[in-house]
Amino acid sequence: xxxxxxxxxxxxxxxxxxxxxxxxxxxxxxxxxxxxxxxxxxxxxxxxxxxxxxxxxxxxxxxxxxxxxxxxxxxxxxxxxxxxxxxxxxxxxxxxxxxxxxxxxxxxxxxxxxxxxxxxxxxxxxxxxxxxxxxxxxxxxxxxxxxxxxxxxxxxxxxxxxxxxxxxxxxxxxxxxxxxxxxxxxxxxxxxxxxxxxxxx
Numbered sequence: 001x002x003x004x005x006x007x008x009x010x011x012x013x014x015x016x017x018x019x020x021x022x023x024x025x026x027x028x029x030x031x032x033x034x035x036x037x038x039x040x041x042x043x044x045x046x047x048x049x050x051x052x053x054x055x056x057x058x059x060x061x062x063x064x065x066x067x068x069x070x071x072x073x074x075x076x077x078x079x080x081x082x083x084x085x086x087x088x089x090x091x092x093x094x095x096x097x098x099x100x101x102x103x104x105x106x107x108x109x110x111x112x113x114x115x116x117x118x119x120x121x122x123x124x125x126x127x128x129x130x131x132x133x134x135x136x137x138x139x140x141x142x143x144x145x146x147x148x149x150x151x152x153x154x155x156x157x158x159x160x161x162x163x164x165x166x167x168x169x170x171x172x173x174x175x176x177x178x179x180x181x182x183x184x185x186x187x188x189x190x191x192x193x194x195x196x197x198x199x200x201x
Contacts, residue, residue, distance in 0.1 A: 017048045018055065025062055025075040026089035029082075031108040032065070032074035061085065067112040067151060068144060106191045109155070113138070113148045118167045120193040121184060125161070134162035135184050137170045137198065171198055 020042040024033065035053070039046045053073060056062045063076040076082060110117050119137035134152075138145050145164050153160045165173075173181050185199075194200055 015052060017042070017044045018052045020044060021049065021052050021056065022061075022085065023089045025056075025073070026082075026085040028108075029075045029077065029086050030105045032072035034070050034072050038073070065151065067148065070112065072112065106193060109152060110193060113144055114195075116140075116144050116148075117193070118196050119170070119199045120191075121189060121199065122191040122193075123184065124188040124190045131161075131187050132163050132184060133160045136162055136164045137167055138164065139166060140164045167196075167198060 021038065024038065024042055033041070035046065035049060038044075039049050042049070053062070057064065057073075061076055061079050061081065062073050064071050064073045066072070075085070079085075106120065106122055110120060117136065117138045119135075121135040121137075123131060123133055123135075125131050125133050134149065136145055136149065140146055149160065149162050149164070170181070192199055
């Protein structure tokens, strides 16, 4: 890497790939990424990305978790330098691939189970209030959605009251004006993810 062509951030952190990864993680601290996704977004070679991930993990600024046989990496919000790093990298990553990471927090959360989730309702339930936090619509025969909900609880750092319902069950109960479905949809909703248009149809 030519020092003349290095940006100040790259000079500070000693590696173009490392600087790009730090921008990715701390510019998007609520999101997690898998390796091949990172190589596409930051436009760097996979071996270089893997090497820098090991470096960043060894000093504790990033963490990883495995879901559905895929390893996801994210900023470690428990690290003492977490907030300063977020402040440094608060601007989105400067790349033509930025569109790849423009998504809401819940869209990012759903990526590991995007083939299983057919719909999601996120409510703004207050502590002590009746109702649920999440209505998860999808097939949970393999318990992937149950395990995913447990991962989300850890990410949120608090218990989550959720219900998992099959698409057929949801569609039927909505068609007969089921009281539970009506009450959920009448709650204060912060986000709806509805790729197959079964919630808003």
